[in-house]
Structure formats: structure tokens, C-alpha cells
Amino acid sequence: MMVASIKLLLFLLGPFVSLKLLALAQEENQFIYHGFTGANLLLNELAKIHPNGLLQLTDTSKRQIGRAFFPFPFQFSTSLFNNSRPFSFSTQFVFAMVPELPTLGGQGIAFTVSPSVNFTGAFATQYLGILNFTSNGLSSNHLLAVELDAVPSPDLKDINDSHVGIDVNSVISIDSAPVTYFSDEEKKNKSLTLISGDMMHVWIDYDEVEKLLNVTVAPITRTKPTLPLLSTSLDLFSVILDSMYVGFSSSTGAVASSNYILGWSFNRSGQAQSLDVSKLPSLPPQRKSRKPYLRAAVSAIAAIILLLAISGAAYIIRRKKYEELREDWEQEYGPQRFSYKDLYNATKGFADRELLGSGGFGMVYRGVLPSSNMQVAVKKVSHDSRQGTKEFVAEIVSMGRLRHRNLVQLLGYCRRKRELLLVYDYMPNGSLDKLLFRNGTPILNWVLRYQIVRGVASALLYLHEEWEQVVLHRDVKASNILLDGDFNGRLGDFGLAKFYDRGANPQTTRVVGTVGYIAPEVTRTGRATTSSDVFAFGAFMLEMACGRKPIEPEQSAEKMILVDWVLDSWKIGDILRTCDPRLEGNYVVEEMELVLKLGLLCSFPTPAARPIMSQISQYLDGNASMPEMLPLDGANIGLMPVSHEEPGDCTLSFHRSNDYSNNSFSSTDSILSCGR
């Protein structure tokens, strides 16, 4: 198929197509480039091809992306060969990362196999230009990448400042290792530094029969070592789609390097051709190749100029660096106002290695306040300083007055030109979703899960019913729940969703919330209520019981929508089959049933039929028993509250929608019919 389309294209484009492509069309499933002169690669953002054929992915500009992909997708046909034909593939390439400063560079290069070359919305830095914090980890990404990463990101479990990782749908590698190569003569591993500026050769081989992905790295002067650096067992069947593009994506972070590819070969059905090192283009001259005395002279002159410039500019820079926005109306909030300088120092200048994560609306950094040695989390939210700031700050400050042991305490704020910084208590055990969904972490036992569910319920009760005003959270979900030192669940990020609702952030113009947690009436009316928070809390309870997300498109149709699956299981009298298999049956059956059924009750499509937080808290604390409900048999799929205050013969049916492709919308659409 691919060949056919290429031939058609060649026919149409005729003489404009380079000879390389013709060669490709004949040899079908493979290509080889020694330098990229005339190559018709899809170049994106910073990427460019030098006249000598050198492919440059990034330069030293910060937090940028560069991509180069082979222009046509490869048929990794599974269906073409009726799922029986193996799809082994292999690739080799030579790269170099020339850092801006001798010892600091970043971020890295990812060899990427992806269903599309449209990476709109992907981020630089640790996301390598292929993902972002919302798309990270989704199995709908169908993404395989081998990352050569020169900066460790603790939030992504990166191990070393010079490592290779295998990424499946996520930039959190399933396997990784510091870059070394096995020297056959010396029979030992020798360490390599990615950002040495030296050319290195990479081999990536996948064998479908063995289900092994091997990655081997070596200096350009060596032949392929006999032992791979990584040999990871991996079944790509559910990852690789029929038609996939191959290429490179590279990103820079707070520090940058010029990342180059010098040669590349690929074979879709077997061994890739060996690169002939002597045919590769050369790198631009690097500083370290200059003669020593010249270098000394140049650096002495540079140092003098620099000193003059620095002393002149230092004053201005210092003022600029710590510049804040402060207006008269803020005076009353004095005590809750932090100085930018303090926050800057606390987070070591918002260093990448202090990054805790990048969840809802911004990046979060760990910090230690210089004055008190107190650990804090600082969230940087970008916002337009002109719109509704006063109102928002008033709200933020009033939220700082909320006090509850299951809320993440807001300590204060700071304002700059396009940024708002929110300072919170530091939560040593991170966010709940990481613990709940990430493989390879110890599982969260039922006692803790139940404690967390009850804790979050009491926080919502406080926000909805116990405080002087009604506070809506609007984005209740596992990733907004953080765990303190004692594993108490604490709800964070309250109120931010509302702020973004006003359209202050250009990135979020849709209904605020997260797919799977948005109550159906919110998508219709755009208005959040305490009942819509309850709906999200219901989705969260099911998540905790079942250990999975509300919508998992890769599951079978039956299980894809969690609430449907739980409901269906209940109807056949086996609701417990839905509970998290990783618990291995270690839970209190009554509590599990309560959480599952209460989760369903909260997922009721009519807001009025959902319980309110004080009822939920009573059920969870065992101070009241839940209204008895029966799953309805017969033609109507449904759920019927038997002794609820509002007697009505309501049936609930969840209509499955298949459009989860861009994750933008479409939670469970529900249809309700009530006969009175």
C-alpha cells in the first residue's frame, strides 16, 4: 500500500522528486541516508538541513523543539497479514549533542515511531516534543520512542544525567540505563556522556518473535558491541498501528545543546543497512578543537568584555530578574504576599530538577523558604495580568483562609507580569494518581484507599456545606489529590478551574474539567454546581475501587467506560469483579461494595438524584446506611433508587460514544427517562 501511494506520488510529482525517493520506492521498506542533502524529510520547528547534509534538530535556544520525520508512513501491517506476520524492524543512526556550556546541555533526542507527524500541543523540555502532561501515558498515543536524555527529570523517574530510555506512550520510560557500551576487548562496560559533543552510533532492533527491543550505543569509532545496552521484552502489538511514521524529535530545556543527526538507516522488515561512517557529513567546528593558545587569548578578551558588561548590566538584570507586579489594592493581603526573590531562591531559580510535576494549569516546583526552612510547593500559573486579576487574587486569598486537614493548604501568592505564583504546603507523597496508576510502584492498600476516600469526602463536605461560602472545586480527580506524610488524601487546586472558566487562559477554552469526571449537565449548561463536584467524586470513588481511569479507550467495549462496566457487573450480581485486581482480594467487602455503589449513585445523570456531600460522608463513616438500590433488569438498562426522597421511576442508560480521539470532550453521555 505504501509503495503504491509512493508510486502514485512519484507519478504526480515526476521530476521534482529526488533520486533518493526513487531508490526508496524500489527497495520498499527501507532507507539509508549518509547525510541528508536533498532528503525530503518532514522538518518541523527548529530542524534544518545544512548544505553539507548535516541534520540539525535543535540549536541552543531554550525550551524549543526540532523534529525530522521520514515523509511517508510505513506499513507495520498487522491487519494486512491477518495479525500473523511479525513486524520486526531495525534502525541505526549517528547523532551528536553539542552543548552550549561544556558540562550542561539538554534535553535530548527521541527516535520516535508514531501514527502521525502532527505533534500540536506537545511540549519541549522533558516531554521531548512528543507529548505533554495531559497526553503523557495515554495508551491512545500509540507512541514508541527511544530517548537519549541528557537531563534527569525526577518527576519522570529519570535515572541519570546521561541515559537511554524506552518510552511507550509516555515519557516515563519503561526501561532505561545510563549510557554505556560493552567493550568486547576489555569485556567490560564503558561509560559515555551524551553531551560530550562526540558522534555516537545507535542501533535499535525489535524482534517480534522474541518480543525484544534492543538498544545499543557506541562511540562512532567502534563497531556494534556484541551486547546491547538495553534488551527489553516488549509486546508492541497494541502500540504499533498499521501505518506509522518514523523520525526524530528533540527538545531543549533550561539548558540547551545543538543536537545533530548525521546518518540514518531503517528497515521495516529486518536488519537495517550498516552506516558507512566515512560517508557522514562533518559537524560544525567546535570550540574545543581550537588551538590552546588561541583559545586562551580569546577567552581572556571575552572575560574582560564580559566583566565590563556584567558590572554594567548586573544592576539592571537584578532588578528585572526579581521584578514583580504589585498594586495598591493588594496591600490588605500583605501577609499572604511572597516576594518573587524569596520564591526564586527557594526553588533554586525554578530549576528543572526541582520540578515536582506539571499538573492542572502549570508547573509545580519544590522549594525551601529561605527565612523559615519550610518546604513548600510553588505553582507557576501563566495568566494575563489584565483580566480579572483583582477578583481572582481576592478569591485566592479567601481560599488561603480555608482550613481543613484534607485540603492542601494555600500559604500565599506572588504576582509577576504574566505569571501568578501560588505557594502551597509541600506534600511529600506526591499525587494520588501516580500511586494508583503507575506500574511498578507498591500498590496502595485498601485501608489507605478507604481512608483517602473518606478524607476527600470530608474536604468536599467542608467546601460545599461547612464553610462560610459554598466553594466549588470543579476538578475533583485522582491527580488533584495529594498525599501528605501520613498518606492522608488532600484535595488541591480548588478554585483554579473557575478562574480558567472565564477564559483567561487561551489554552483552556472548553468546558472546564477532565473527561470522565464532567457531569453531563455541565457539558450542556456550562455551569458547575455542588452536584457536578459530586459527580466527579463518584468517578473518583470508582477509580479508587477499580484502580483504573474512568475511560480507557484501549479496553474492550464492555469495560471501556468504567461506570458502565460497574453497573453491568452489578446487574449480573458480580459487582466485585470490577475491583482492582492488584488488591488481590485484600479488602473489606462491605466497604468495597459501598464505595462502588456510592460511586454509581453519584454518577446519576440527573443532578437532583445524586446524594449531597453530607449524606456521602455519613454513608462512608457508617453513620447512615445508603438508600437501597436495585439494578433494574429487563429491557431498560438502568439503576433505580428505591427509597430516595424523590420517588420516581428513573432509568439510567449510558450511551457509548466512540470519539475519544482527541480527548477534548465527550464523557459519558447519559440518557435519562423518568416516568411519573
Ligand SMILES: *[C@@H]1O[C@H](CO)[C@@H](O)[C@H](O)[C@H]1NC(C)=O
Ligand atoms: C484471518 O483471520 C480470520 C480470523 O482470525 C480467519 O477466519 C481467516 O481465515 C484468516 N485469513 C487468512 C488469509 O489467514
Ligand SMILES: *[C@@H]1O[C@H](CO)[C@@H](O)[C@H](O)[C@H]1NC(C)=O
Ligand atoms: C494537528 O492536530 C490539531 C489538533 O490536535 C489540529 O487542530 C490541527 O489542525 C492539526 N494540524 C494538521 C496540519 O493536521
Ligand SMILES: *[C@@H]1O[C@H](CO)[C@@H](O)[C@H](O)[C@H]1NC(C)=O
Ligand atoms: C496535549 O496534547 C494534545 C494533543 O496530543 C492536545 O490536544 C492538548 O491540548 C495538549 N495539552 C495541553 C495542556 O497543551
Ligand SMILES: *[C@@H]1O[C@H](CO)[C@@H](O)[C@H](O)[C@H]1NC(C)=O
Ligand atoms: C550516570 O551513570 C554513569 C555510569 O553509570 C556514571 O558514571 C555517572 O556518574 C552517573 N551520573 C549521575 C549524575 O549519577
Ligand SMILES: *[C@@H]1O[C@H](CO)[C@@H](O)[C@H](O)[C@H]1NC(C)=O
Ligand atoms: C554491562 O551493561 C549491561 C547492560 O546495562 C549489563 O547487563 C551487564 O551486566 C554489564 N556488564 C558488566 C561486565 O558490567
Ligand SMILES: *[C@@H]1O[C@H](CO)[C@@H](O)[C@H](O)[C@H]1NC(C)=O
Ligand atoms: C537482543 O539482544 C539479545 C541479548 O544479547 C539477543 O539474544 C537478541 O537476539 C537480540 N535481538 C535483536 C533483535 O537484536
Ligand SMILES: *[C@@H]1O[C@H](CO)[C@@H](O)[C@H](O)[C@H]1NC(C)=O
Ligand atoms: C531488510 O530486511 C529484510 C528482511 O530481513 C531483508 O531481506 C533485506 O535484505 C533487508 N534490507 C537490507 C538492505 O539489508
